[in-house]
Structures are given as structure tokens and as C-alpha cells.
Amino acid sequence: MSSSNLYITQDTELSDIVRAYPGSMLFLEHFDIHVPFQTKTVDKICSEHNISSDLFIAFANLYLGKDSYQIPKLRFSDLPAIIRYLHNNHKYYLDEIYPKIQQCIKLIMGLNDLDESKLVEKFFQDYFNEVREHLNYENSVVFPFVTGLYDVFINKIPYRQRNAYSVSEYKDHHSDIEEKLDDLMSLLIKYLPHKNDQQARRELFHLLVELDYDLKVHARIEDLILVPLVEKLEKQLNAKP
């Protein structure tokens, strides 16, 4: 996505970001930021939405694939906004993009009375179930854990639950989800016989590309930002007498 060279600072206008990187519209939605942006800058929109501009810029650069970008040191106070982002991101997966892909596959396979049609639908269904399980696990275990930890920190509650659960446990949960999506993409563009349904296939292809991109960023946000920050918080709380 880094086709543009726009350098994002606190003073960059949101409308400029979206024009330079059309894909960032989705990213902003994950932060509950919607059009119209008027002439608001990053700083302005961040203060309206309780996001630190450091966090916003860090996420934006990750999302736009600016690999050279150094992730700044984020603060524990960024955790609520991170969790909010990830929650919204999950909602987009579960309520929007996966159902759309499912519909598209149904449509294509309905047009094709082929042996493999049922297998492809089953493949997707199994994959979707697996994703749902993973996201539900994060929603019901990981995020409440992080929020609870942050509560302890902010309200100075004595921290007792040492070693009960650690955020480190859920690293590397993502590889399988990406592998299956990648297979689906390969099957679609390399092998599945085509039958007068090019339009639906193109649509499916774009949906898969969009999902793939978002999932990769999602995983990087969790692995590079969320997990290290929470590990640091855990360490600090555990160190206290």
C-alpha cells in the first residue's frame, strides 16, 4: 500500500492521508473515525477520539506498510485505545468481510456444478469457524485480561494474580489462519475452473486481498505492539511488592 510518499505527522490532514492511501479509510474505521473529516489534522482527530497521536501514527505506518518506520515507545495509557481498535477490527472480520466472502463463494459455487464446489464451500466454512474461534478467544480471554491488568495499574489495586495467565501465551496464534487464506487465494487464482463468473471471481479476489492485508496488519499490531506493551506492564506489576 505504500505507493505514496506522504509522511504522516501530527499536522497531516486526514483527508490527505485517505487520498494518498485509499486503503486507510478502513484503518480509520477501526479507530471509529469516519468521514467527513473536514480539515481536521491527526492531532485534532486524536484528541477527539482519545488516542495518542504517537499511537495513531504508529498504527498508520504499520497499516500503510512503511517498514522503515520505527515504532515509538508507547505508553500503558495507550492500551484502551489499542483494545478498542482490535475490537472494532474483529467486528469488521466477523460481521462484514467474512460473511461477504462467504456469500461470494456461495454464488460462484452455485454457478458451478463441479465436484470441487462443495469442497471449496466446506474449506471456507471450516476456516471461518477456526477464525471465529480464535477471535472469540481474544475477545473473551485476551482483551479482558489486558483491560483488567490496566485497571490494576491505573487504580493501583494490589496485584495478586501472578503467573495465572500471561499474554505471551497467545503469540503465534495467527500463522494457521494466514496459511488457509493463502491456500484459498491460490486455489482461486491458480486452479478452480472458471465458468462465466469472472465478475464474481474478481469480486472474491478483491475481498480476499483486502482481508489478507488487514489480517497481516492485525497480527503485526498484536505481536509488535500489544504483546510487548502488555508484557512490560505484567513485568512492572509483578515486580511491585
Next chain:
Amino acid sequence: MPLHIRQAGNIDDAEKFICAKPESLVIVNPAIIQHNVKSFQSLKNNWDKAHWMALVYLHYDQQVLGLFDGIISISDSPGTIISTIKKVLSSKHSQNTYISEDILSEREVEVLQLLAVGLSNKEIADKLSISINTVITHRKNISQKTGIKTVSGLTIYAVVNKYITLESVKPMV
């Protein structure tokens, strides 16, 4: 429909029979065409309503086997033979002109077939009398060549390319 079975010793004789019945199912010993690929190709072009199958009992080049609509192996069970023939008879002239690329070696196809019907690495190793490590190497190569990593993805690949029939996967669906 009455069934007429004819046997021909060479390509010319076979053509006479096909001339009488253009929609024949022709089962060929690939040894006959191995060194006559060109005349076999023109025969196929001339009689495009016929269905061409190979009966394989030795190793043949994929290039030769790729000329056929379907392949029967001497070691196939009667059920497999029937379903292969049915497949060939029904697939011809359909709108789906998907032509397999033959990117996998014969051994890799064997591993893929067993993998796709649900066998474990250990079971595949036993069945083909090779080591588990060899099976793993074959699997790596299959994934690298096809670009598909998961077993369920490879199963779909195997069905699309007609390495296995849907029926053999059915218990899992």
C-alpha cells in the same frame, strides 16, 4: 445401449473402428503411442468425439500420459476403474476445459492422492514403502510446486486435477 468391444493391434486398425463409431471409448496401451505421439495427436484431432484412456502397467512419461482424458492403472480396484471411466465419459465436451498441468512427479501424485483421502504421513510411508522423512520431503515439494500448504487445500487441488474422485473424499465432507 449395446456394448461393442473391439481390439486393435495398431493405430491404423483402431482408426477403422473409430470411423465406424466416432463416440467410442478407446483404451490404449501407451506403449503403442510412446513413439507415435504425432500420429496419435492427429488421430485425436480427427476424432474429437472419442474418449481416450490409457491402461498403464509400466512407468510412462507424463508427457505421454497427458495426452489421455483418463488413466487406468493395472493396480486400480474395479470400483476406481468404473469411476474413472464414468468421469471420462461425462467430462468430455463439457464447458469446463480445465487442463491439468502435470507439474507433479508420479511419486508426488501418489503421495497427494493418499494425503487427500485422509492418510497420515506414517500411513503414506507404509503404503508406499518409503520413510516418513521421504513423505515429508514429497509433501514439501508438492506444496512448493502447487502453492498450497494445507491438506484440505491440497484435497481440492487433487479433485480439480482429477487425481482423486469426489467419492473418495466424501466420507470427510
